[in-house]
Amino acid sequence: MSQKDFVLSVEGLTVSFDGFKAVNDLSLYVDEGEIRVIIGPNGAGKTTVLDLICGRTASTSGSIKFRDKELTKMSEHQIVHAGVGRKFQNPSIYEDLSVFENLELSYPKGRSVFGALFFRRDQAVINQVHEIAEMIFLQDMLDKPAGLLSHGQKQWLEIGMLLIQEPDLLMLDEPVAGMSVAERRKTAELLKRITKGRSVIVIEHDMQFAEEIADRVTVLHQGQVLSEGSMERVQNDPKVIEVYLGH
Amino acid sequence: MNSLKQIFPKGDLIAFAILAVLLAVVFPLAMDVFRLNLVGKYLTYAFVALGLVLCWGYGGILSLGQGIFFGLGGYCMAMFLKLEASSPENTAIQSTPGIPDFMDWNQLTELPWFWEPFHSLSFTIIAVMLVPTVFAFFIGLAMFKRRVGGVYFAIITQAIAAILTILIIGQQGYTGGVNGITDLRTFLGWDIRTDSAKVILYFVNLVLLFTCLVIAQIIRKNKLGRILVAMRGREERVRFSGYDVANFKIFVFCIGALFAALGGAMFTLQVGFMSPTFVGIVPSIEMVILCAVGGRLSIFGAIYGALLVNFAKTSFSESFPELWLFAMGALFISVVLFFPNGLASVYQDHIVPRFKKRFKKQGKPVAVKPRVQTAKNQPNTTEKTDDVLTGGTL
Structure with missing residues (x-):
């Protein structure tokens, strides 16, 4: 596979917080149009990986290439302009503004002071x-x-705020956390619809949901890739079974 | 730019009109020149409060150093007026005629280079607006690009206010020291100390204040205003929606500084002097209190807050001068405790609904009465009933 096929290629990524390596020499490749689900136990570094990609946390070493752009050198808003969208774990919306205004603010126009x-x-x-x-x-x-809005609706609104940005790479951190069964079903349907024509990275705890949407699954453990492949393969990987059942 | 209707909805237009009538008609008619001049002085603080509404209320940037910009604007204007007052004829008794008196007392024999351009009015006007704004720009650049915010930013602005005061007091020969720049007389030969000048200056002040109000309203009702509100609560999200948050903070901080500077310049013109007591920590905090009392989310609240607190200050300190600071502290604490969004929120939450209720109550009985009477004289009252009914249900 040539380098060009990847929308995102993460190589040798390491971040160390006072000596603790939350992400350790991680490499990850995401194809054009792929839905990748990242799973892993608590503290595996899942959210940190997203933080590194979107520029919220600075990496200690390694590279993150999005198309041909090196993201590790860019600031958050530049990464957004490059076409990466990020949804946070807790719904992060503008409570004081109306739903319309929330979406309008995310519309990719008038992003400079005078533009606004x-x-x-x-x-x-x-x-x-x-x-x-x-x-x-x-x-x-x-x-x-x-x-x-209800919790579930806030989650949807944040997804909507990302969609209106028209990102090429969408990163969702636990999009169905705290949702009712009905909301979860609707969200899965929504995700399937919006992922057409773009690549998506989803962090998920809910295995059933992950299985439903994933093209490929990456299992993280202690800041490193433990296993990668189809859901079936990953679920039968003895290393994964040990990590998940071992404690 | 959005259409005029979006920027000036009906409710805000009424608020503008009420404020305009109060300030431009009621006060000038009801007050003597001395009191009107006092109101004019209070209103110069309203400029600062208005800037704080945008900075603090909307953008969530609490600056405890607005006195810096008020002072810089005021000092620029004072330098111009002082040079005009220090003509060689007026200062013939000095050992070096033609320079401001305090320079002469401090053994300066030459006008310092940075005073020279203030001979020109156009330079002065540009300096009044530009010096504080550029200063705010650099403070903002240094702070916001490094993501310094919240309490840290407040403390740093306060420290800068303190430093500027010390600098002004220390450099007596260049700044007039602790007395400030006093004995200002004429503006392009026009005596600003006369009653008629005070009335005219009051109206010039009003025009400027309303210009600032309109600018604030445009910012508030634009996408920029919504970004500020969004930033206040969810800075991170704004960043990940593709905005460079620091630039927006710098912009609104500069606007706040510009408004404050205009207030400062008008203060100098109306009061006739400028001194470090309007630059330091205490006046800066007082300005925040004006904004908090009026309502930090309401541009009109800021104006009323500035008027009310200063009225209270004048009348209170006339009788109990030592107690004023305690009263001020108590006022601030109680406003923050009981009305976090100031008088404007009291108006919005208590007075407006009551008005509406009363309007409804009044509507109903009147509407019911004619119905009883309709048996007696049908033709007239039915029409009236309809009118009142629609009025009542509105």
Whole structure:
């Protein structure tokens, strides 16, 4: 496989917090259009890997290449502009603004100070917001303050805020955490729909959900890749079984 | 830019109108020149409070050093006025005529180089606006790009205010020291100490204040205002929506500084002097209190807050001068405890609903009465009933 086929290639990535290596010499390759699920026990470094990719945490060594861009040298907003979107574990939305405004702020236009000052809410923006709102099941909530949404709806709203950015690589940190069974089903359906034409990295604890959406699974353990491949292969890997059942 | 209707919704237009009538009609008619000049002085603080609404209320950036910018604006204006007051004829008795009196007392024999350009009014006006804004820009650049925020930022701004005060007091020969720059007389030959000048300056002040209000309103109602609100709660999310958060913080901090500077310049013109007592920590905190009392989320609240607190300060300190600071402290604590969003929130949460209720209550009885009477004289009252009913249900 040539280098070009990967949308994201992480090589030899290490981050050390006061000597503790949360991520240790990690290499990870994500194909164009792939849905990759990262699983692993608590403290395996899953969220840290996402933090490193999106620039929230600076790496100690190693490289992260997104298409041809080296992300380790870029700041958060530049990484976003390059086409990487990130959803946080706890729903991170603007509670004081309406659902419409939440989506509008994420629309990729008028991102500089003066761009924002002269930003016009034109028909294209309105249409796009309505389209996304429908996708994330919030079309009737547009005028409501986002703080009033339920937990599940907040998760959807954040996914919607990412979608409107039209990222090429979408990173979701536990998108179904704290959701009811019905919401979970809807979310799986939503994820399947939105992942068309883009690559996705999902961190997930819920095995059933992971199995439902994953193309490939990476198991992290103590900051390193323990196993990688299809869900079936990973589940039957003795190393994985030991880590998961060993304690 | 959005359409005018989006920027000025009906409720805000009414608020603008009420404020304009109060400040431009009621006060000038009801007050003598002395009191009106006092109101004008209070309103110069309203500029600062307005900037704080944007910085602190919207952007979540608490600056405890707005006195820096108020002072810089004020000093720029004072330097111009002082040079005009220090013409060689006026200062003939000095050992070096033609320089400000305090320089002469401090054995300076030459006008310092940085005073020279303040002979020009156009330079002064540009300096009033630019010096504080550029200073704010560099403070913002140094702090926000390094992601210094919250309490740390507040403390640093406070420290800068303290440093600037010490600098001004220490460099007596260049700044007038602890007395400040006093004995300002004319503005391009026009005596600013007369009653008519005070009235005119009051209105100039109002025009500037309303210009700033409109700018604040435009920022608030624009996408920029929404980004500020978003940033206040979820800075991280804003960053991951592709915004360079530091730039937005720098911008709003500069706007706050610019407003404060205009206030400072108008203060100098109306009060006739400028001194370090308006630069340091205490006035800077007082400015935050004005904003907090009025309501840090309301641009109109800031103006009323500045007026009310200063009215209280004047009347209170006239009778109990030593107690004022305690009263001020108590006021701040109680506002923060009981009305975290200031008087504006009291108005929004208690007065507006009551108004609406009363409006409904009044509507109903009147609407019911005619219905009883309709048996007696049908033609007239039915029309009235309809009117009142629609009025009542609105």
